[in-house]
Amino acid sequence: MSGEGVGPDDERADVSEDVAEDVYARLKAYEGRASAVGGAGKDLVNEPMIRHWCEAMGDTNPAYAGPDAMAPPTMLQAWTMGGLSGHAARSEAFDELLGLLDGAGYTSVVATDCEQEYLRPLRPGDRITFDALIESVSQRKTTKLGTGHFVTTRMDVRAGGELAGTHRFRILKYAPAAQGREGASESSARPRRPRPVVNRDNAGFWEGVARHRLLIQRCDGCKTLRFPWLPGCNACGSPKWDTVEASGEGTVYSYVVMHHPPFPAFTATDHAAAAAGPYAVALIELAEGVRMISNVVGVPHDEVRIGTPVRLEFLRADEELELPVFRAVEGSEG
């Protein structure tokens, strides 16, 4: 097909739900159709390819060596690969399905699952034939790599006409998440935290952060403190307010530890060794009584505890972003 646009453009990322549903209905129609018909291995099972495989894998199993060798069972799919000259056996239906996915912007592909059953060993001289069908196409899913559809195929692999193994394979056809592309084009490889949304309701808060002051709103009418910043008072409804500066003292009111998905931007600035590892997100109760969500620094993620005393500091996340965070107070672990 002529859709050469490698990678997504922004419009495609905003594909409407209706369009997505329509695409899915068309993809779903391919379930049960053949993905490969009358496939034939390009090479007989042979000693050199077995040896090259074992060299690459560092596999010294004597069962795979010599003229009477059996092929490593996990090589099953390798015997069916098209190599540089491609798949003659690939069905029109499968090409259409992939073309449809390309056309919908899901131009990248990654294999996610492989399930193989081995019924008999393959030995040098075996002639490989195979057939495959499209078992399922998933609904649109958003993964860490990007958004796309999973396509599962199931292949029967025969040796000399006799079933030797089955091979279920799942790929994700996806539009890469924009983040990776930006990261690749910038000189600094370090991941950056997402930017805060600054609007006229909360601009005063961020102006305070810029001056290293943590500002809490105070209602002009009833004097109730509020955080995060809002246009009106939840207690009395007054739209008038002023601010008080937080003392910076607080305690951990609650917390969660994020394990997955990893966001290196949230950990890289603290425990460098655990760059992409888990990190704690804490609800800090300030001495003034309001609570805010932030990070706890200066203590490993698994040592954050409810009640841990913390003190405000400002973290320079990158050249454009500074954030209020809370450092565990020394000697607080008792």
Place this chain on the structure above:
Amino acid sequence: MNIDATPVGAMGPVGSVRTGDTLPPLEIEITRTLIVAGAIASRDYQDVHHDAELAREKGSPDIFMNILTTNGLVGRYITDHFGPTAVLRKVAIRLGAPNYPGDTMVLTGTVEEAEGDTVTVRVVGTNGIGKHVTGTVTLVLPGGADRVSRP
């Protein structure tokens, strides 16, 4: 009673292999050479497995290991441990965090089931960014424990 003193072979249908047994970990350096050699040995010429520039254009920070190589390494991990007479019956794997050059993957295994001459092992391969592979391998040990030749 000292369980360790029980004679090998008296513990169950597949002798010394018992549910809950853990396999010694296998550390694999993820070199650029391994990624490319594995891709070519498996006849996989997708550019993301050998061409860093094209891999980056597709949103990946570098080339990464193909699933066939991971499959081969999982198979090797199992037969390295259970010996050349072990017969692989089923290998089912799922990929997560990609194997990029410069990383190290550590394969670990736990026996989930050992019944008759059939053993099921849960395998996990962890790299610097997370779980690269999780999977289950089913194998047959002909003759049970007598035939298990460990390196």
